[in-house]
Amino acid sequence: MTAGNGSLLSVKDLKVHFPVKRGFIFQKTVGFIKAVDGVSFTINPGETLGLVGESGSGKTTTGRAIIQLARPTSGDVSFEGVELNHLGGKELRQMRRRLGMVFQDPYGALNPRMTAGNIVGEPLIVHKMYDSRQDYRNKVGDLLETVGLNRGMGSRYPHEFSGGQRQRLGVARAIAARPSFIVLDEPVSALDVSIQAQIINLLQDLQEQFNLAYLFIAHDLSVVRHISDRVAVMYLGKIVEVANRNELYDNPLHPYTKALLSAVPIPDPTLDRKRERMVLEGDIPSPLDPPTGCVFHTRCPIAVEDCSMYIPELREVKPEHWVACIRAEDYGSYTIAA
Amino acid sequence: MINGKTSNSLLEVSDLRTHFFTQGGVIKAVDGVSFHINEGETLGLVGESGCGKSVSALSLMRLVPNPPGRIVSGQVVFEGRDLIQLSDSEMRKVRGARIGMIFQEPMTSLNPVLTIGRQITEPLELHMEMTKNMAVTRAAELLDMVGIPDPDERLKDYPHQLSGGQRQRVMIAIALSCNPRLLIADEATTALDVTIQAQILELMKTLTSEIGTALLIITHNLGVVARYADRVNVMYAGKIRESGTAEEIYGNPKHPYTVGLLNSVPRLDAVSVERLQSIEGEIPDMLSLPSGCAFQPRCRWAVERCENDEPELIDAGPDHSSRCWEHENVSRERGT
Numbered sequence: 325m326t327a328g329n330g331s332l333l334s335v336k337d338l339k340v341h342f343p344v345k346r347g348f349i350f351q352k353t354v355g356f357i358k359a360v361d362g363v364s365f366t367i368n369p370g371e372t373l374g375l376v377g378e379s380g381s382g383k384t385t386t387g388r389a390i391i392q393l394a395r396p397t398s399g400d401v402s403f404e405g406v407e408l409n410h411l412g413g414k415e416l417r418q419m420r421r422r423l424g425m426v427f428q429d430p431y432g433a434l435n436p437r438m439t440a441g442n443i444v445g446e447p448l449i450v451h452k453m454y455d456s457r458q459d460y461r462n463k464v465g466d467l468l469e470t471v472g473l474n475r476g477m478g479s480r481y482p483h484e485f486s487g488g489q490r491q492r493l494g495v496a497r498a499i500a501a502r503p504s505f506i507v508l509d510e511p512v513s514a515l516d517v518s519i520q521a522q523i524i525n526l527l528q529d530l531q532e533q534f535n536l537a538y539l540f541i542a543h544d545l546s547v548v549r550h551i552s553d554r555v556a557v558m559y560l561g562k563i564v565e566v567a568n569r570n571e572l573y574d575n576p577l578h579p580y581t582k583a584l585l586s587a588v589p590i591p592d593p594t595l596d597r598k599r600e601r602m603v604l605e606g607d608i609p610s611p612l613d614p615p616t617g618c619v620f621h622t623r624c625p626i627a628v629e630d631c632s633m634y635i636p637e638l639r640e641v642k643p644e645h646w647v648a649c650i651r652a653e654d655y656g657s658y659t660i661a662a
Numbered sequence: 663m664i665n666g667k668t669s670n671s672l673l674e675v676s677d678l679r680t681h682f683f684t685q686g687g688v689i690k691a692v693d694g695v696s697f698h699i700n701e702g703e704t705l706g707l708v709g710e711s712g713c714g715k716s717v718s719a720l721s722l723m724r725l726v727p728n729p730p731g732r733i734v735s736g737q738v739v740f741e742g743r744d745l746i747q748l749s750d751s752e753m754r755k756v757r758g759a760r761i762g763m764i765f766q767e768p769m770t771s772l773n774p775v776l777t778i779g780r781q782i783t784e785p786l787e788l789h790m791e792m793t794k795n796m797a798v799t800r801a802a803e804l805l806d807m808v809g810i811p812d813p814d815e816r817l818k819d820y821p822h823q824l825s826g827g828q829r830q831r832v833m834i835a836i837a838l839s840c841n842p843r844l845l846i847a848d849e850a851t852t853a854l855d856v857t858i859q860a861q862i863l864e865l866m867k868t869l870t871s872e873i874g875t876a877l878l879i880i881t882h883n884l885g886v887v888a889r890y891a892d893r894v895n896v897m898y899a900g901k902i903r904e905s906g907t908a909e910e911i912y913g914n915p916k917h918p919y920t921v922g923l924l925n926s927v928p929r930l931d932a933v934s935v936e937r938l939q940s941i942e943g944e945i946p947d948m949l950s951l952p953s954g955c956a957f958q959p960r961c962r963w964a965v966e967r968c969e970n971d972e973p974e975l976i977d978a979g980p981d982h983s984s985r986c987w988e989h990e991n992v993s994r995e996r997g998t
Binding site for chain 2: 378379486488489516517518519520521522524525528543545546547549550551573583584585586587588589590591592593594595596597601603604605607608
């Protein structure tokens with residue numbers, strides 16, 4: 325991708341392979357799951373990159389590899405000019421102050437034995453970001469207010485909060501140490517629709533207030549279009565298409581992106597029933613044994629013989645519109661069978 | 663419903679009340695729900711978690727766990743008989759045979775220690791009185807019908823050997839095996855990826871229209887309902903808040919909650935607005951519902967009378983009704 329010098333985060337040829345082991349005592353590695361297999365992108369300060377894909381596409385692992393929760397097998401993750409994957413221990417911990425993460429499950433991500441105040445304030449303690457007990461209490465109170473909770477709620481425990489409020493706590497914790505970048509891994513998919521909108525609005529407000537950059541990982545394409553500046557589509561460990569959001573949604577060039585978009589129903593019956601429909605055949609192949617060539621060719625409606633032999637490079641087909649498909653130029657010349 | 667009720671109504675639910683008697687108090691999960699489904703029609707039941715949509719479906723099938731739950735009152739007239747009054751053995755002849763059901767979690771609804779062949783042949787032998795051989799042949803046909811390749815071999819597989827999408831296909835095969843008149847799909851595609859979700863929904867819609875089965879789609883996904891349902895009921899806190907044709911509900915919503923739901927989801931096809939219009943506040947605790955209209959604390963149209971008085975479903979246009987005093991003033995534009 326355009327490795328702009330002004331970029332905050334730059335990921336180059338990132339690979340995360342998990343060994344698959346067999347045997348009870350003498351385990352031997354029988355193969356690798358290539359969860360992330362050569363992913364590159366950049367994120368600028370204050371920008372949101374949406375990362376979409378279905379389960380098993382490697383989008384969560386990509387997010388975890390960036391903040392070094394999953395150590396990359398190879399490739400570079402450079403954040404604010406520092407190579408994160410060569411850091412360890414104390415240095416990494418210091419850098420993590422600048423990186424936040426919000427997880428999907430607002431029930432599992434919070435320690436049930438800690439008070440809300442301590443959950444939110446823990447990063448302040450870890451990074452020694454307060455002067456006195458009073459200062460700590462004030463800062464925690466401010467954080468709670470920033471995310472739309474009451475100051476007094478700090479003494480409660482996670483089970484006393486609703487799902488939406490818990491996700492607010494997760495967000496407060498993520499911004500506590502004043503990061504410049506946050507990985508948001510499916511932050512709203514466990515929430516009811518009326519609550520989703522509240523959290524999305526909160527995330528956008530915070531982004532503006534603190535000039536945060538986001539990697540927004542989600543499978544809900546409508547939400548991703550709403551919140552992202554640019555969107556990357558992943559399939560079986562690879563990015564198959566990246567473009568600015570309106571370009572990607574209005575002129576998708578990769579057949580997988582087209583299929584994904586047409587699979588999402590629009591809440592408007594008159595409009596939706598007129599749309600071109602493209603239903604993909606079959607399941608997502610196992611990442612343990614991915615197809616040769618283009619990983620999508622087994623389900624692709626426009627695959628040709630070459631697709632099973634050559635791995636397509638991600639290339640810039642239009643300005644700022646990158647596609648990994650050898651038939652991308654033919655985008656106008658094929659229509660989707662209804 | 664007063665509207666759209668015709669003589670070919672297959673299922674007629676009136677004033678259904680299912681309550682759960684817990685230590686904390688009585689939860690009125692379903693509190694006076696009435697609706698009907700015509701032969702071959704697709705009805706959508708939408709709402710957020712805890713609104714009572716799943717309990718409604720379980721009540722139709724008389725599968726509400728008792729205790730703590732109990733159907734307190736109401737009628738469920740299906741093919742001319744009130745299911746609530748049937749004996750357990752008569753009810754068993756309806757379940758699976760006349761009404762099929764698909765749940766959200768295909769892994770927990772399939773028995774992990776039986777082959778899928780055994781699980782498909784069981785209802786065939788039970789309800790259709792087929793011999794074992796006939797049932798096996800039919801089971802293979804059914805698997806083929808739901809698009810599972812190599813059906814004869816797959817019959818010997820156990821559920822864990824199949825992917826999530828395939829398991830849901832098996833569930834559809836089981837649910838449709840006895841040619842039911844009604845298929846209930848309770849969040850049947852929620853756990854699946856979008857491309858698989860599209861496959862399963864298309865399959866369900868095609869098969870049910872081929873054999874003329876009515877379909878009740880229960881979901882929180884407004885898009886799914888927009889794509890497939892003929893009519894839509896919107897539920898909130900145990901009651902149907904709005905009911906109408908899909909075109910009316912989405913094009914001309916007349917209940918503040920429906921407006922709130924529609925405005926709070928971002929659209930795939932639109933360059934989005936800067937901020938989403940969320941519904942303020944939280945979904946109420948079913949143990950301590952607000953007085954009057956349960957939606958009133960979150961409602962931007964609420965007037966004084968909403969605090970202690972709640973209407974029945976009021977006519978709000980052709981084939982359209984809303985449980986709101988202010989329905990004439992409610993519109994999507996005014997919601998933003």
